[in-house]
Amino acid sequence: MKDSDSPMESLRTVSEKPTEPGVLARAVGTLGQFTLSAGRSIFSMLGGMSLLLGKATSYTTKGLLVPGQRIGRNALIAQMVRVGVRAVPIVILIQLAIGMILPLQMFPKLDEFGQSEQIATINAIAGFRELGPLMTAVVLCGFAGASIAAELGTMATAEEIEALQVSGLNPVRFLVVPRLLATIIMTIMLTVIADIVMVASGMFTAVKLGIDPDIYFQLTTEALDLSGFATGLVKAAVFGLLIGLIACFLGLSVKPWQGSAGVGQATTKTVVYCIVAIITADAVFTLVFYSYGLFD
Amino acid sequence: MAAETKKKPVIEIRQMVKSFGSQRVLDGINLQVYPGEIMVIIGGSGCGKSTLLRHLIGSLIPDEGSVKLFGQDITTMSENELNEVRKRLGILFQSGALFNSLTVGENVALLLQEHTNLDEPTIDIMVKIKLELVGLRRHSDKMPAQLSGGMKKRAGLARAIALDPQILFYDEPSAGLDPVTSAQVDQLIIDLTRKLRVTSVVVTHEMDSAFTIADRMCMLDRGRILKIGSRQEFEALRDSEPDKLQSQQDKLVRQFLRGDAHGPITDRKLTRDYEDDLLMVSLKHQT
Ligand SMILES: Nc1ncnc2c1ncn2[C@@H]1O[C@H](COP(=O)(O)OP(=O)(O)OP(=O)(O)O)[C@@H](O)[C@H]1O
Ligand SMILES: [Mg+2]
Helix, strand or coil, X not given: CCCCCCHHHHHHHHHHCCCHHHHHHHHHHHHHHHHHHHHHHHHHHHHHHHHHHHHHHHHHHHHHHCHHHCCCHHHHHHHHHHXXXXXXXXXXXXXXXXXXXXHHHHHHHHHHCCCHHHHHHHHHHHHHHHHHHHHHHHHHHHHHHHHHHHHHXXXXXXXXXXXXXXXXXXXXXXXXXXXXXXXXXXXXXXXXXXXXXXXXXXXXXXXXXXXXXXXXXXXXXXXXXXHHHHHHHHHHHHHHHHHHHHHHHHHHHCCHHHXXXXXXXXXXXXXXXXXXXXXXHHHHXXXXXXXXXXXX | CCHHHHCCCCEEEEEEEEEECCEEEEEEEEEEECCCCEEEEEECCCCCHHHHHHHHCCCCCCCEEEEEECXXXXXXXXXXXXXXXXXXXXXXXXXXXXXXXXXXXXXXHHHHHHHCCCCHHHHHHHHHHHHHHCCCHHHCCCCHHHCCHHHHHHHHHHHHCCCCCCEEEEECCCCCCCHHHHHXXXXXXXXXXXXXXXXXXXXXXXXXXXHHHCCEEEEEECCEEEEEEEHHHHHHHHCCCHHHCCCHHHHHHHHHHHCCCCXXXXXXXXXXXXXXXXXHHHHHHHC
């Protein structure tokens, strides 16, 4: 039967025997192509984002310095409310949980060495340097990043961006600058909230574990030098900038003919890229701060 | 309009070519529009009318050829120079393209706030006047999403005329409007042109509206201009006997103007490439 000449048979024999080299070659080929195109798109994206950042910076400085070119204060406030205020409860919730998780996990080990009150130090350092900015930024990837990308993408599909352009209104000045500033400011402000909530929650947990609140408070303030607080806020600012920049770039990259599918893609991409960018930036920061001895 | 031809054109397109990928959408367009006239561009869906308009407002740059507005070539301009020219243009997009985060009134006010030094009270009055012109004064505080399709179009028109432009571009102004509103928009286009000496370029599918407003007409087909002429010439062509027409082009235009279901336009769609296409499908599925 296998030698049959009928086309149906020959088709079946082919499909029954998976041709390994073909599949492998194809897989390698696909992977190679994927890597190439991914590499290319990452470069063009980085290029585009740098360009966007450059333009946004120039419009911002002009807006601050040149009288006629002011930044729309109403637009900025509207964006800050949109980006930040809705995220406050979530940030508080997450930091309440983390402020509890860390002491509970550390307590048994530290107690063995009779150092249980050092929970305060760990909580303060981890919170202010790392988890406050990081968690805030991750939450804002969804709240700010996704909503900005979706909004700008929708505007692009509705010809609104084009309408702005041909009305002589620059989309970067008009749309990107207020959103970028709003994400930066709100990431910093929410980080401050996140820091405070985490310390408070940690203190509450520690007290429940039998640690003296006065000692906890004292150790926290000792652990918290200016540099820890400041590096955390610098991080927050950069995270906010990354979120705003990626979201604006991907949102504005949606082409009118891509329709709602394009908007959906841009939104998803924004969340993923934002998280990747934030973690990468965090690693770079940590390395730099570490090698400059800012962690002593 | 014999007198018009002696004036210098406000819009002058020369040998314009534009391709998207392998598809040549505009293929050697030559077109002049003179001050104070209404030029109506007609043509089948997808023939490149909106694309042509996009080149006239500088949001697309042609692959070849030049586009001159007010005697200046906009294809070689810097963004800043282009923006200066754009302040003298008004554009009504096919979809309206209102800014959805602003109310109708704010949409109209935005350009006045950004491009003029007028104070707020003056701007408020201007906005009221423009909205009254399109019959939307009472809807000033609505968001675009709360408007019907026709209202969006009229709001877009109010925004387009906010800065008292010298050239107005309309992409299908009366599509989706009821007959009365549509006639009002037609009248508005005529009034603006006659009273304010605005030059208008109107893309439309509505033949009634085209014949009502046009001074001159131009028919686009497959990226080329089939015919340019005065309204009277087009009317004569529409009412002519098909046997008396010499050129194939005139026959095509005639069918389009009359909206006949049968004729040269429909005939050429059933050409061999349809059969080839079907053949390709069956071949593809055999292997
Ligand atoms: N940005 C673009 N990228 C690729 N192709 C495009 C683009 N814009 C338009 N086209 C193609 O160009 C052709 C002309 O499109 P255009 O929108 O100008 O048509 P139109 O004459 O305005 O049609 P309608 O009357 O339906 O509005 C179409 O085939 C369209 O698919
Ligand atoms: Mg169109």
